[in-house]
Amino acid sequence: xxxxxxxxWPLLPLYPYGxxxxxxxxxxxxxxxxxxxxxxxxxVAVPIxxxxxxxxxxxxxxxxxxxxxxxxxxxxxxxxxxxxxxxxIILPTVSxxxxxxxxxxxxxxxxxxxxxxxxxxxxxxxxxxxxxLGLPPSRTEILPAHSRQTPFSAEFDYHTLGPIDLGTGQFxxxxxxxxxxxxxxxTDTIISIPENPPAIAQFDPYPLLFHARDTxxxxxxxxxxxxxxxxxxxxxxxxxxxxxxxxxxxxxxxLKQAISASDRSKKAYFGLFPFHWKPHWQRAFQPxxxxxxxxxxxxxxxxxxxxxxxxxxxxxxARWDFQRLxxxxxxxxxxxxxxxxxQAFCFLKQxxxxxxxxxxxxxxxxxxxxxxxxxxxxxPPAQPKI
Numbered sequence: 001x002x003x004x005x006x007x008x009w010p011l012l013p014l015y016p017y018g019x020x021x022x023x024x025x026x027x028x029x030x031x032x033x034x035x036x037x038x039x040x041x042x043x044v045a046v047p048i049x050x051x052x053x054x055x056x057x058x059x060x061x062x063x064x065x066x067x068x069x070x071x072x073x074x075x076x077x078x079x080x081x082x083x084x085x086x087x088x089i090i091l092p093t094v095s096x097x098x099x100x101x102x103x104x105x106x107x108x109x110x111x112x113x114x115x116x117x118x119x120x121x122x123x124x125x126x127x128x129x130x131x132x133l134g135l136p137p138s139r140t141e142i143l144p145a146h147s148r149q150t151p152f153s154a155e156f157d158y159h160t161l162g163p164i165d166l167g168t169g170q171f172x173x174x175x176x177x178x179x180x181x182x183x184x185x186x187t188d189t190i191i192s193i194p195e196n197p198p199a200i201a202q203f204d205p206y207p208l209l210f211h212a213r214d215t216x217x218x219x220x221x222x223x224x225x226x227x228x229x230x231x232x233x234x235x236x237x238x239x240x241x242x243x244x245x246x247x248x249x250x251x252x253x254x255l256k257q258a259i260s261a262s263d264r265s266k267k268a269y270f271g272l273f274p275f276h277w278k279p280h281w282q283r284a285f286q287p288x289x290x291x292x293x294x295x296x297x298x299x300x301x302x303x304x305x306x307x308x309x310x311x312x313x314x315x316x317x318a319r320w321d322f323q324r325l326x327x328x329x330x331x332x333x334x335x336x337x338x339x340x341x342x343q344a345f346c347f348l349k350q351x352x353x354x355x356x357x358x359x360x361x362x363x364x365x366x367x368x369x370x371x372x373x374x375x376x377x378x379x380p381p382a383q384p385k386i
Contacts, residue, residue, distance in 0.1 A: 003071040012101045015040050015207070022072040023200045027326065027333050028181045030054065030083075034332055035075065036200040037066045039098060042269075043207035044237040047200050048098060049328045051185050052079060052086075053178050056155060059084035062113070063176055063185045064092055064099050064328050065106035073109050086110040088152055090143070091117040092174035093187045094163065099328065104134025115140040116150065118174050120163040143174060155179060157320070161189065161313040164306045167379040171302050175317050182322040183333070189303075190344055191295050192331040193239075193288045197231035206267070207234065216254075216261035216273035232285045233277065235330075236362075239288070239296050244361040245281035248274055284362055292325075292336060292344040296358055299347055300366040301373075304382040307348040311386060318342040350385045 004019045016038060023036045035050040050066040060083060066072060080086065089110070091103045100121075107115050115135060119142045144150060147157045155178065162172030176185040197208055208230030209220045236243045249257075254274045258264065261271025294303065303310045318338035325334040325341070346352035373379045 003074070004069055006067045006069050008067075008101075008105060012097060014098070015043060015045050016204070020067050020069055020072075021200065021203050022066070022069060022075060023203075024075045025199075027051075027324075028183065031181060032178070032183060032326075033079065034326060035066055035072060036198070037072075038200050038204075040207070040234075040238070043210045044234050045201065045207045046234065046238050046329055047198055047332075049326070049332055051326050052076065053183075054079075054083045055087060055152065056180070059087035061088045061090070061152060061156070062086055062106070062110075063090050064187060065089060065102045067102050068106045068109045076110075086113040089113045089115045090174070090176065091115070092176065092185070094118050094121050094170055094172040095166070096188055096328075099187065100133065104136070107136050107139075111136075113139070114151070116143045117141070118143055118160065118172050120170050120172055122169045159313055159316045161310065162306075164302065164309065165380055166302065166305065167373075167377075175313075177317075177320050177322060179321075181324070183324045183326060184317065184320065184322045184341075185326045185328075187328045189294060189298060190325060190327050190341070191293055191329055192291060192325075192327070192334045193235050193285075193293070194331045195228070195232070195289045197227050198331070201231065202227065205230075210268070211237075211275075213273065214277060216257040216271050219262045220268075232282065235288065236281075236284055240362050240365065242365045243281075243284045244359070244364065245278045245284045247276040247278065249276055284359065287359065292334065292340050293358075294344055294347065296363060296366055299358070300363060300370050301379070303345075304348065305380055307383050307386050311345060311348055314342055314345040348385055 002019065004021055006018050006020045009018045020037045025034050027034055031054045033052045036047045038045045039048045040046055048066055051063040053061045055061060060079060089103065089107055091100060093099050107113060117140060147153050157177045158174050160172060160174050163170035173187045173189055201208060205222060205227050208227045209222055211233045212226035212230035254272055257273065258271035264271035318341045320338060323335065323337060325336045326332045347357055370382065374381045
């Protein structure tokens with residue numbers, strides 16, 4: 001078996017499927033490390049991240065585990081040899097399947113660790129007991145309402161957002177503060193988009209180069225410019241699904257172009273390239289880069305269901321004394337303060353002090369999805385801004 005092998009990939013069949021590279025990076029010397037892997041659909045692959053923090057009393061705390069491949073476990077065990085066992089594993093979300101799927105397998109690789117999970121866990125289409133989701137029953141606990149009730153309260157604090165009712169399920173996220181380093185870990189609520197592809201995406205640049213093409217007949221060319229171009233388009237896909245600068249040609253045209261494609265292999269989806277980017281597509285990416293955002297999907301489909309609750313949570317987090325954020329996706333670490341965090345949620349306010357917003361034309365598809373789901377009463381309607 002390869003060190004990169006992830007045999008449980010059929011449980012959540014996302015790219016890169018059964019082979020996952022892990023990149024460990026030191027954030028705070030001898031104290032905080034991130035472990036990045038890649039995950040996505042149709043080569044729209046973005047980082048997914050685990051954070052490990054050294055405890056002052058010895059041992060390690062893990063926030064949001066990733067796939068425990070042999071490589072990943074070896075990298076963790078190198079830290080264990082220096083700093084002590086994995087003592088605590090935290091699952092900080094109830095709706096993020098891409099995070100939940102790894103917690104059970106990861107916990108089994110570190111049998112001495114105590115597992116803490118966000119409350120109100122659920123599954124779809126059947127709402128199964130958490131022990132049926134692969135979590136070890138004898139050492140899994142629900143995070144208490146107050147961090148002072150946990151065995152790691154001397155070093156950490158946390159605030160839980162939610163649960164927010166989504167009809168078929170709930171949204172919930174736990175923001176975790178490491179007081180000594182002024183570092184806040186978040187899961188999905190906050191992101192920052194880098195201009196250039198992150199290091200984990202550069203090990204195998206094929207997804208970047210695939211999306212850097214303008215037509216199916218364009219050859220795959222590995223250049224720094226193409227890597228950057230492909231990354232920025234991947235970000236637009238991941239955030240908006242279909243931004244306004246993207247056109248989808250008719251399938252008759254796509255099939256015709258596939259005949260003359262430069263690569264008709266299985267890896268290249270047999271020459272199918274159902275995308276057409278408008279000449280000014282970079283304008284859609286420019287407002288996104290290097291600032292704190294709430295992901296468009298969360299803005300239009302989730303957090304607007306409970307604006308006051310979200311603002312109250314963001315205010316609690318903003319009051320912490322911190323200077324660094326580590327989200328589970330895209331850039332990390334991010335230099336940020338409570339002010340920056342607070343401003344990221346201004347889209348929920350009618351009259352924000354320093355307004356900035358995502359381009360309305362890029363949000364149209366997500367807003368149409370929101371409207372259709374609400375009209376069919378699949379999800380509760382959005383609430384007015386505060």
